[in-house]
Amino acid sequence: MSYTIQVKPEKVDWKEIEPISIASYPWGTDYMPTTTAWLYRIEGQGFCLKMRCEEENPRAVYTEANDPVYKDSCMEFFANYYPEVEGTGYVNFEMNSNGAVLCEYGQPGGRFYLKDKGFDVPTPVATKGEGYWEVELMIPDTFIKAVYGQEIIADKIKGNFYKCGDDTHTPHYGSWNPIANPFPAFHKPEFFGELIIK
DSSP: OEEEEEESSSSOOGGGGGGGGGOOOTOOOSSSOOOOEEEETTTTTEEEEEEEEOOOSOOOOOOSTOOGGGGSSSEEEESSTTTTTTTOOOOEEEETTTTTEEEEEEETEEETTTTTEEEEEEEEEEETTTTTEEEEEEHHHOOOHHTTSSEEESSSEEEEEEEETTTTHHHHHHHHOOOSSOOOOOGGGGGGGEEEOO
């Protein structure tokens, strides 16, 4: 699948941005909460991400950076910002309704926490409402360039958006781009979709 990341000169109303539906649940669950993401780029600044889940009383045990928030009700965004550069990895942001974020970089089987390496990891702003919760995250160009050691932002990235909850009342694993794997696994960059910046 592919999605066009709109480029804006400044922050805009989320209603102007095309939604992304996290609706692929291939691993046999009856619990598939409606989950949506929006992503756009502010020229010269970075990427703006919003994710929203229609969910009552989301599990929210973890509160600290790099806690295992995927055990809570969790929304996630994984992206390789330079997929055309051989050997590059991807950054994962995993977030719960407390605003706790787990953030790593690397390839499957060889990843590390970016905060532990001295990177200034972006912090999401979480909101809980009646029957829903959402997170907003600004991913600065300075952060991306520092992680990848690049000077410019590419015009195409690859990534995926997820909803999960390992220790929730009903464990569930959904994605935007479908994943062909016999068991739940999100660290599968071969199933990332194209995110084209225009």
